Amino acid sequence: DAKTTQPPSMDCAEGRAANLPCNHSTISGNEYVYWYRQIHSQGPQYIIHGLKNNETNEMASLIITEDRKSSTLILPHATLRDTAVYYCIVRGGSNYKLTFGKGTLLTVNP
Amino acid sequence: AAGVIQSPRHLIKEKRETATLKCYPIPRHDTVYWYQQGPGQDPQFLISFYEKMQSDKGSIPDRFSAQQFSDYHSELNMSSLELGDSALYFCASSLDRYSTDTQYFGPGTRLTVL
Numbered sequence: 001d002a003k004t005t006q007p008p009s010m011d012c013a014e015g016r017a018a019n020l021p022c023n024h025s026t027i028s029g030n031e032y033v034y035w036y037r038q039i040h041s042q043g044p045q046y047i048i049h050g051l052k053n054n055e056t057n058e059m060a061s062l063i064i065t066e067d068r069k070s071s072t073l074i075l076p077h078a079t080l081r082d083t084a085v086y087y088c089i090v091r092g093g094s095n096y097k098l099t100f101g102k103g104t105l106l107t108v109n110p
Numbered sequence: 111a112a113g114v115i116q117s118p119r120h121l122i123k124e125k126r127e128t129a130t131l132k133c134y135p136i137p138r139h140d141t142v143y144w145y146q147q148g149p150g151q152d153p154q155f156l157i158s159f160y161e162k163m164q165s166d167k168g169s170i171p172d173r174f175s176a177q178q179f180s181d182y183h184s185e186l187n188m189s190s191l192e193l194g195d196s197a198l199y200f201c202a203s204s205l206d207r208y209s210t211d212t213q214y215f216g217p218g219t220r221l222t223v224l
Contacts, residue, residue, distance in 0.1 A: 032210065043200050043215035044153060096207050097143060097166055100152040
């Protein structure tokens with residue numbers, strides 16, 4: 001499985017954009033980048049995923065670099081309810097499971 | 111929209127007892143995954159099923175077994191419970207088993223072993 005590296009924690013002011021980075025330098029051509037978040041002890045919540053193009057949905061945007069070795073999850077207007085652990089996960093090929101790393105604890109401050 | 115249902119939400123057992131956790135996937139989802147999250151840890155994959163057959167296996171103890179039934183619901187059976195089995199157990203389902211099929215998680219079952 002391709003490994004991911006994320007900062008352990010980040011802070012963001014309420015109303016501002018939160019930009020969460022992820023490095024996945026060993027990603028293979030058929031592997032997707034998935035983002036999930038977990039709000040204290042709740043089930044992980046799917047946010048977004050992509051292969052090589054930038055993606056946007058109602059929750060967030062995903063920017064993947066051209067060489068696909070890193071990506072950034074953008075929450076455009078963070079709210080207090082966005083405080084959670086955010087996981088960047090690489091998944092693909094014959095690997096169907098999700099392998100969770102340490103994730104980034106995002107704290108949104110008022 | 112319908113979500114993944116897990117039951118029970120909370121379960122308290124004594125050491126050496128058995129426990130059965132149930133998972134009801136989103137309608138039309140035929141793939142189920144089980145994950146375990148210990149205190150202060152990240153979720154870890156246990157086992158998965160596709161079309162009622164085991165499709166992948168992680169670090170699942172031999173004391174645990176699981177199956178998927180004809181209606182696609184799944185049960186995780188845990189025997190000879192140990193204190194270290196105390197954890198959150200999440201079930202996730204997806205439309206199919208491929209890497210493009212998003213997994214959606216249930217709310218989890220909190221198992222406490224005394």
